[in-house]
Amino acid sequence: MALLLAGSGACAYTQTTAPASRTAASPQATQPSTPASATDIAGTWQGTLRIPKTDQHPQIDLRLIFKISRTDARALKAVWYSIDQGGQPSPIATVSFQDGVLKFTVTVVPRSYEGRMSEDGNSIVGTWMEDKTPIALPLERANADTAWAIPEPPKKMPANANPTFDVATIKPGEPGRQGKLIGFRGRHFNAMNFNVNDLISFAYGLHTEQIVGAPAWFATDLYDIDGVPDIEGIPSQKQQNIMLQKLLADRFQLKFHHEQKELPVYVITVAKGGPKMTVDAGGPDDPIAFFFRGLGDLTVRNLTMADFATWFQGSVTDKPVVDHTGLTDRYDFTFKWTPDDSQFVQFRGSSPLPAPRDDAPPSLYTAAPEQLGLKFEATKAPDDVIVIDHVEKPSPN
Numbered sequence: 105m106a107l108l109l110a111g112s113g114a115c116a117y118t119q120t121t122a123p124a125s126r127t128a129a130s131p132q133a134t135q136p137s138t139p140a141s142a143t144d145i146a147g148t149w150q151g152t153l154r155i156p157k158t159d160q161h162p163q164i165d166l167r168l169i170f171k172i173s174r175t176d177a178r179a180l181k182a183v184w185y186s187i188d189q190g191g192q193p194s195p196i197a198t199v200s201f202q203d204g205v206l207k208f209t210v211t212v213v214p215r216s217y218e219g220r221m222s223e224d225g226n227s228i229v230g231t232w233m234e235d236k237t238p239i240a241l242p243l244e245r246a247n248a249d250t251a252w253a254i255p256e257p258p259k260k261m262p263a264n265a266n267p268t269f270d271v272a273t274i275k276p277g278e279p280g281r282q283g284k285l286i287g288f289r290g291r292h293f294n295a296m297n298f299n300v301n302d303l304i305s306f307a308y309g310l311h312t313e314q315i316v317g318a319p320a321w322f323a324t325d326l327y328d329i330d331g332v333p334d335i336e337g338i339p340s341q342k343q344q345n346i347m348l349q350k351l352l353a354d355r356f357q358l359k360f361h362h363e364q365k366e367l368p369v370y371v372i373t374v375a376k377g378g379p380k381m382t383v384d385a386g387g388p389d390d391p392i393a394f395f396f397r398g399l400g401d402l403t404v405r406n407l408t409m410a411d412f413a414t415w416f417q418g419s420v421t422d423k424p425v426v427d428h429t430g431l432t433d434r435y436d437f438t439f440k441w442t443p444d445d446s447q448f449v450q451f452r453g454s455s456p457l458p459a460p461r462d463d464a465p466p467s468l469y470t471a472a473p474e475q476l477g478l479k480f481e482a483t484k485a486p487d488d489v490i491v492i493d494h495v496e497k498p499s500p501n
Contacts, residue, residue, distance in 0.1 A: 143225075144225070145172050145180070145201035145206055145221070146172050146173055146174055146180075147171075147172060147245055147246075148169065148170070148171050148172075148245070148246045148247075148251055149169070149170045149171075149172065149228065149243040149244065149245055149246065150167065150168065150169045150170070150243065150244060150246050150251065150252055151167075151168060151241050151242050151243040151244060152165050152166070152167055152168070152241075153165070153166045153167075153168055153232055153239060153241050154239070154240075155234075155239065156239070165188070166186055166188050166189065167186070167187050167188050167252055168184060168185065168186055168187075168241070169184065169185045169187060169246075169251070169252060169254060170182055170183075170184045170185075170196075170208075170243070171183050171184075171185075172199065180199045180200065180201060181196075181199065182196040182199040182208060183195055183196060184196055184210075185254050187252055187253075187254055187255060190255060190258070191254045191255035191257075192257065192391055194210065195210075196208045196209070196210055197209050197210060201221075204220055204221045205218065205219070205220050205221075206218070206219050206220075206221065206228060206230065214233075214235045214438060215232065215233060215234060215235070216232075216233045217230055217231070217232050217233070217241065218230055218231060218233075219231065219241070219242075219243065225245065226244065226245045227242065227243065227244050227245065228242065228243040228244075229242055230242065230243065235397065258290075258337075258338045259336070259337045259338065260337050260338055260339075260340070260389070261333070261335055261336070261337035261338060261339045261340065261343055262335070262337065263340070265335045265337075265339070265343060266343075266346065267333040267334060267335045267339055267343050267346065267347050268333070268334050268347060268350050269293070269331040269332065269333060269334070269347055269350070269351055270332050270333060270334035271331065271332045272329060272330070272331035272332075272351055272355070272501075273329070273330045273331070273501045274327050274328070274329050274355055274498040274501060275327065275328045275501070276325070276326065276327060276328070277296065277297045277298075277326030277327055277328050278328075281296075281297060283296070283297065284296060284297045284298060284302070285297075286298060286302075286306060288338055288339075288344075291332050291333070292330055292331070292332055293329070293330070293331040293332070293333070293344070293347070294328075294329065294330055295327070295328065295329040296328050297326045297328070298326065298327055298328075298329065299322060299323055299324065299325055299326055299327070300318070300321070300322040300325070300327075300352075300356065300495070301315060301318065301322045301323050302418075303327075303348060303352060304322075304352065304358075304490070305417075305418045306345070306348060306418065307345050307348035307349045307352060308345070308349070308490065309345070309414045310424075310488075310489075310490065311417040311418065311421070311423065311424035311425070313367060313368075313422075313423055313424055314367070314424060314487060314488065314489045314490065315489070315490055315492065316363070316365075316489050316490065316491045316492065317491050317492040317493075318492050318495075319492075319495065321497070322495075325497070327498065329351075331347070331351065333347060354499075355498045355499050356495055356496060356497070356498055356499075357494060357495060357496040357499075358492075358494070358495050359492075359493045359494040359495070360490040360491055360492050360493055361490070361491050361493060362488055362489070362490055362491075363488075363489050363490075363491055364486050364487070364488060364489070365486070365487065365489045366484055366485065366486050366487075367423070367424060367484065367485065367486075367487045367489070368423045368482065368483075368484055369423050369424045369425065369426050369482075369483060369484065369485050369487060370417075370421055370423050370424070370425045370426070370480050370481065370482055370483075371425075371426050371428050371480075371481050371483055371485070372409065372412075372413055372425060372426070372427050372428060372429055372478055372479065372480060373428050373429055373478070373479050373481065374429050374430070374431065374477060374478060374479070375472070375473035375476075375477050375478055375479045376473075377477060378477055379429075379431060379435075379476065379477040379478065380437075380475065380476055380477035381435040381436070381437040381476055381477065382435060382436045382437060383433045383434070383435060383436075384405065384406040384433070384434040384435055384436045386406055386434070387434075388406075388434070390406055391405070391406065392405060392406045392407060392411075393405035393406070394407060394411075394412075394415045396419075399443050399447075399448045400440060400441050400442055400443045400447075400448075400465070401438075401439075401440050402438065402439045402440070403437075403438050403439075404435065404436065404437050404438075404439070405436045406434050406435075406436065407434060407435060408431075408432065408433070408434050408435075409427045409429045409431045409435070410427045412427070412435075413425040413426060413427040419448070420443075420447050420448060420468075421446070421447060422446040422447065422449060423482070424487055425480075426485060426487075429478065437475075437476060438475075439471065439472070439475055439476060440465045440471065440475070441465050441466060441467060441468045441470075441471035441472070442464045442465055442466065442467055442471075443468070444467060444468070447468070468480060
């Protein structure tokens, strides 16, 4: 199944194909300038993770760097960087080195590693576990001469900026292509396999049931968008929404007005026993993530419950989702459930629901209290809707 990692400033909320493959350079054979120790794991380690080819993506080579150090109390700590996916630092939850064996785990996404150091202390032969999938990952000890460069963090757009797309191309989506994505890569904003319902939902934080009077092609015509902002820097979520709102008005001639209407909705509340999610240690400007490793296999990082409700309704549910939890923290969690026929309707053309299996997780309504400490309840509530007054298919590029 496809994978999306949303880095700093990314606002992707749907499943996507894996990041574009890049040819990864091999670590140089030069020996470290300082003697390596087979008993000390501290230092910089790097290796290429070769994700095997599947029916949905080619082989993907990702260069990974692991920086392992010791605290004042001599305990190990570590951070890792996927430099072909932006190079933003990601914490390692636990790390140990005993009898020549390195082990670590990452908790935001279910990943782990175990490898044995060579006798000369310069290399490690090991296995990266991507959830339950093992992938060979040999590591080499790096020094100033051999270490791969970690990309500079992207600069943010000024907070008071009111950006517009300086250049934007809109093309029909490729028939039969898998997945969806939306977000930034470098200076470019990309949306893939998005229909107009998706675009409006993203731009205005609405569910498709809150869009009234839309023509049938809103749900069927898929588009790819590539745009460059007229202001330097990575925009905030609000600034991305502003740019997309302007694009809809300019290229689709979208005009609408607001009304209030009672709608069927899902209300999220805290289940008995309280929330079971991990409070994120970062802040609102730190990297966020909302991505699917498969339909019903979600990873969330650094999102509020209000953010989660908006993104969840945009990708999963057949009704708007309203946050009544009262929770104000930002959370990290993984969430696995078995979707029913009412869920992921917007993905059906590109990704089928998973086949039934004996070890499948429970339904959304059972899994949410068990895994997250949350409840989803269907009810009716007044909600904002937009009524389409005028729209056209996109103007030529």
